[in-house]
Amino acid sequence: MQMQFHYVSRLLVTVPWIAISVACGPIAPDRPSEATLIYLAEDVPAGLDYDGPAAALPTSQTGMVNLMEPLIGYAYGDENEDGVALPDFETFAPRLSESWRYNEARRSWVFKLREGVFSCAGNELTADDVVYTFARGKSVSGAIPVGWFLASTAGVSGFDASVFEDEAARVIGDAVRRVDRYTVEIRVSGRNALFLPIMTTYGMLIFDSKETQKHATDDDPWAHDYVNNVTAPGFGPYCLERWAKNDMFVMRANENYYRGAPALKRVVIKRIPQSSNRFILVKSGEADMAERLTPREFSALADVDGARVAGVVGNETLFLHMNFKTPPFDNLKFREAIARALPTEKIIRNGYFGEARAWRGVTPSTYPGFVDALDEDYYDPDAARRLLAEAGFPEGEGLRGFQESLRLAYVAEKEATLGPIATMLQTALREIGVPVELDPIPLTQYGDRQLVKKDLPFALNDQEKPVVVDAGYALSLFFASPDAGGINNMVNVADPSVDAAALAAASLPAGEERAARIADGQRRLAEIVAWAPVVEYRTQWAVRDHVSGLTWHPDNAVRFADLEIAR
């Protein structure tokens, strides 16, 4: 009621419209009374299939993880200073599976499923659902084989490159097998350290096989169209109520949810593309929560009555990408000169308003296995000038010919956040004599050049989050040469010792030897300046005061079932 009065009083002072307000009476937005949360995002899920074309979009993952469940998750431990509960990456917790063990003799993992878990469609979870999920991944029938890739990285038997050549290899066989109604066995090539971390990710969420199969067609036997466009049948805390692409995504609590029906009965994810508009709506109290404001907006919202900002230094980082194949970045001294000229402290202060910290490695510092590979005083413009001279470009002499390469690209859609930072970096680099220009390009084009063509010479990147929580995984993903599995090796590093470390990370079981090899790999990457790390920034949410219970997950998607709302 409070809000309505406020609304009316505002209306009354809007003099020209008095007549209408009198004629129409009080205006109340159509807000339901039950525990509904309005969440504002840049976008609503574009597709719910993790093997689909929209899987990489952050909000698509928000949809998936709230509708579906993984076999296991991380245990939740302490809350941080903002009241956000953080995962303990050393401890796995039961989810759909209540226990699991490794069988050395059979080289397999055995998962015992929880009994009495029901999906939104009312089907009970059984071993068949897990087998179906893996079989679907191995079919590589979707737009992007995410499920196959993760299972393959986890070392699951038969998930190898042969699926792309041989149709017979796409059948699941006995690699993942139903033992009994509630037990499933997954055969692996060995006790791979990445197996359990991978099982927690969005690419391993379990499908409700009965419901999904109902929507299979001859052309689309794995129901990709249905999952991409209608809903993802799963055992998660929420069921999809309404989905208008590019507009809103409404979820209703799954009253059968095995961990108890969620406190929030209804979640409305609304697309508000401009961050300043998300800011206005949370500030005014019309919305309960918003993601991805600019650092400045978060900072301003922290002072607003009734709202707060909650965040965590999780796994979001900012770095400069310099392509090893493009001169002058093929020159190690030159890369190092650039890396040492980046004014980290200034960017933390003026770009992130203190909500970031210096990053001195190539994987998120919160991940197990991270190595702090750079000195405290790495930022040193004088050293940078010296290195520039040693690289053959004293005071930047001779760099005029590289104008094309020295264009610092960044995603144009992120102008409000990255624009100011790019300008600060440009200024710092010009001061040592490197004539940098800025080149904001659209996201799709940026993605294409980074991931496919791998021909972006120079870029400012704040969007690489290794989905599997492990330094070794990050190492292989971003830095191994393509033959060694580096599928997102955007700067074209090709270094035998990095490849060896990546191989060790992928094949060795967790333990000291693996940790040592991964640490060596990270030090080597720092030595050859594979990336020029700048900061780790906080992942933040703007939250109205009545919302509590936030938890952080490595996919940065909010788990609405964890939230509570007090009106």
Add this chain to the structure above:
Amino acid sequence: MSVAVHDAPAAGDGLLKIGAIIVGLMTFLAIFGPVIAPYDPTAATDTVSTPPPPLIDWPRLFIAQFDPEIPAPHWFGVDAAGLDVFSRTISAPRTDLLIALTATAFSFVIGVTLGALAGFFRHWSTELLMRASDILQSFPVFISAMILVALAGRSGVNIVLAMTLLYSPIFIRLTRAEVMSLRNRGFVEAARATGVSERNIVFRYVLPNALGPAAAQASVTIGFAILLTAGLSFVGAGVRPPTPEWGLMIANGASQIVLGDWWPSLFPGAAISITVFGFASLGHALERRYGR
């Protein structure tokens, strides 16, 4: 198209003066702006999003400037990237004015030449030219300019080319009408009788007498060209950041306005307002003097 309407003479002269002063000032800034700017217009300073000093402090701060030890204040504040808004505002004419002047000059030269020919010679090719310029004039200006620049690549050169294409028809039409009205005047007949070639008649005798309306239009067109340049940058189809350019500055400021930061967009906005008004006033005054 219509008979001249007499303005109050005083208002007309006043406008001429105001227009001339503004145009003079902006031309000065286009040449010397980046030189006299206290800060590098593209270099981030150490602070961000800082408002300008209160007006009451300005005299004191100004006097303090005679001491070379004291750093220049940020007269217009600092934007979200740490750029000095004052330095950018006074450096921007070099971009905005240069683009607008070049585009108008090209349109003027092309339009006046073609217009004179079309007005003097009746020929199928000049008819075709007029039909083509009809079509060009019916293009929605802003959207067409945006199509040309976005698809051809964001650069000053492409903006100039797009505007030349879109603005030439106005000059063609104006000059043609004027030349047609002069074609049968006595001095033309006299020149013809003394054996002057047709080409010389057009360009020596007719054209110089027909330039008035086009010249007045040129001043107005420069103003519109400034608005268009700024508008294109505002929607992300103009020059690249962090070029000091008014439209780009306003666009960057726009995302800060709901946070209460008015200075990154107010000052470049006011600069455009004043400049375009200046060119429009000058154009209006010229139109009255040499006009239709």
Add this chain to the structure above:
Amino acid sequence: MMGRFIIRRLAVGGIQLFVLIIAVFLLIRLLPADPVARFVGLNASPEAYAAAKSNLGLDQSIPKQLGDFLGVTGGDGLLQGSLGRSWVTGDAVAAEVARALPVTLELLTYSFLLACIIGVPLGVLGAVRPGGAADKGTLVFGLFAGSQPEFSWAIMFIFVFFVVLGIAPGPLGRLSPLTDPPTAITGFMTIDGLLAGRPGVTAEAVRYLSLPVLTQAFILSGPIIKMVRQNMAEALQADFVLYARAAGLPERQVALSALHAAFAPSMTLIGVLYGFMLGGAVLIESVFSLGGIGQYAIRSILAFDYPAIQGVVLIISAISLIVYLLIDILHAALDPRAAL
């Protein structure tokens, strides 16, 4: 005679529109942009690129593409009333334009009303006493308002009325994004709210439109004042006014009959301006995220969405043409000499 005039105007307009469309079609294909790269997105291989190119029809020769667009090659095209499908959304361009167009029309209609309410009296005032303070004032105001960057004023209005005073809503669109919009019937939010029996929505729509309309009306008042002033001044010098004065009619009545005479030419110019503004409201729509035809154009151009670009240019030009035509007819009806 009137009929022949209309037919002649229609024919000329139709030809002009046709040529314009072909020109735009060719123009966007001659410019050095690579739309395919924009659309293959995150997972493109050379094969995917080729597939996307063929999907978009860009692997065809330009005459073939033009034929497809026009609908002379068998499929649905312009001749069948189809503007093709957007490459971005996959929806019919005609339907998308039909959604966006009323937004712009609503903004412009209210803005023109407001601008005329302000501009006509001011213009008349300026013309009635040439040389007076009012004349000078309106002249300068008209020149000033007519040469303003609307986007920068829009931002300042947001600052003053939303951030500082808090009496106008923020630049969130036509309604609060959290309000469920009424079913589009007319496409005018202010009217659809009433038709849906939800006056609250209409009131909200009025609130959300207040700042865009204020900004647009301010900018429009410049040229309107200038036109009215000029036409009125001309009318006041006409013979019938001299006669009326000589006959001793009161000055008020003289001004009134002059106003009547100035009405037709002013209408013409206002109509021309309305047609022109269809593509000129782009920046205000963009600042207030209204989602009108101008914003649709921006989105399509930045995304290299060729069918949408063609559609937008076609529709805007066609509407301006129709507006001009209607005005000419109106003009001819009022003053038959114009049709000669």
